[in-house]
Amino acid sequence: MIQTSARLLQLLSLLQVRREWTGPALAERMGVTERTVRRDIEKLRNLGYPIHASPGIAGGYQLGAGAQLPPLLLDDNEALAVALGLNSVAAGPVAGIGEASVRALTKLEQVLPSRLRSRFAMLKGAVTALPSNAASVDPQQLTVLSSAIADRRQVSFDYVTSEGESSSRLVEPYRLVDTGRRWYLVAWDVGREDWRTFRADRIASLPSERKRYEPRPLPAEDLAAYVQQSITRSPYRFDVVVRLHAPLAEVAAVVGPHLASLTAESPTSTILRAGWDNLAAPVAQLAALDMDFEIIEPVEFTSFALRLSRRLKAAAGNVTDAAEDTLPRQ
Template sequence: MIQTSARLLQLLSLLQVRREWTGPALAKRMGVTERTVRRDIDKLRNLGYPIHASPGIAGGYQLGAGAQLPPLLLDDNEALAVALGLNSVAAGPVAGIGEASVRALAKLEQVLPSRLRPKFAMLKAAVTTLPSNAASVDPQQLTVVSAAIADKRQLSFDYVKADGDAGRRLVEPYRLVDTGRRWYLVAWDVDREDWRTFRADRIATLPAERKKYVPRPLPAEDLADYVQRSVTRSPYRYDVVVRLHAPIGDVAAVVGPQLASLSDDGGSATLLRAGWDSLAQPAAHLAALDMDFEIISPEEFKEYARTMAGRLEKAAGKRALRAEAPPQ
């Protein structure tokens, strides 16, 4: 009986880590016959686990979604990762998820093995997440988009642009990217025949799944970097490049990835690249950093800085000269 229970737990664990398994692959992995796999699948179904089977040579077993969530099998590191994730996601930008995270965390803490509780308490006390003021995202939207990415299905939804203009979009979704403050969807826009980056909080309707698509080459190997360049530079009128005379670590501490992209420039300097629609905005942000810097491009920004320097000098008034006593 103990051996059978251990085998069922092993089978359930395998079904949870991969989308679909063939019978022979499960039998080989578990060191049993295919007949034993079929019997164990039936036992798990009797326990309430919704396991779907597809016939044929290419068929297999898949753990589906049921009316009730069955228990999950987690090893020590997975349990700690989930607990810490629930603890930090309560302050995240996903709407309505905070209270649910607290409830789930309470359930998980209740069943954590005693050997893990001191480590989790230590990690929990050491990690603090600042609340975000970013626009919230419907978690159901993220779920639908994630499923479409996994199944390679097109999505259609209403999207509101920054200027308030709304329209229907048909896309091939490829990746969701979390910048910490916002979620972005990298997708191929079918009607515009080009890659687009969509802010998830501007998706105005629940995305609807359409037909399957054949994956195309991605616009970049690193989609997180692609999104950062898209949201910090490409949509704007001016592409500003500035050299800050400070190490990249010091600059990164005060300039977030959603504002600009940073690169090391010789150890003691940092190159900052960001897009802006108004030159007054980067001038104000850079002045507030309290770091020496020089403008590399564009030329319009250099001219604007010269004008502002003269205006500020005039506003401050001329510096009074101290009278010096004539030499004796």
């Protein structure tokens, strides 16, 4: 059985490095009969590999594309290239594929030979990305957390809050969520006996795996929406809801998911929900969008906006509504 498995891997590797092989050429390269090659080709097909065969003297075998992705064989340089690419995406995630890149990097690092691990560490240290607005996260932290989530293992780490307070946490990790600018971990905090959302860039130590845990009922069916609720509304004093007179796509281009939750009300209007500790901040940010909007709630926000509008009107002096149209716009 071991010889058969090794021969199948050798056959698969040969099919991946050349566009087409004849039966006799494969048999000669592998040191087996053409009949054995035909049997092994059929076994690979049963495993999900789409291998096409063309008849005749000039015919042969070709590895093609199928409906599902079968396992791939990579040589040393290919494995390093894929690992570096995944590491780059994990550290500065591309929207929509960041979480998948971490899972793939976790799987790949588990099987990298020792000779490649040192090369990968050296190359990773030599690559520097241009600065961006995304919070910097060590990809190794994400891969450890991803592995713990898959294995249902508790992890311990040091965590620093937004106020700068440091503490040691023991948690049961359930999901990593990528918002485009930051990574968040949804976990059950064992010490506090409650669900918590942790910013990955505030984890101050490499997470250490502990014992296995039994899964708990999740705090929400959609954990991505749960995280957005946690970071944009729940922690704040005021829960602000406004109607922006602009399409959802236009608003989403300037308001990220880490700032507010957006819902299309109509083709030309969008509902924005976000939390703030003071009401001056949302007024300034909404005004900076240069979009017409209506305040829906809370009442305190409406009152604050009215007082501010009177103050701004007084500051403008004796400018009339007609003269307003002649003033330069930003």
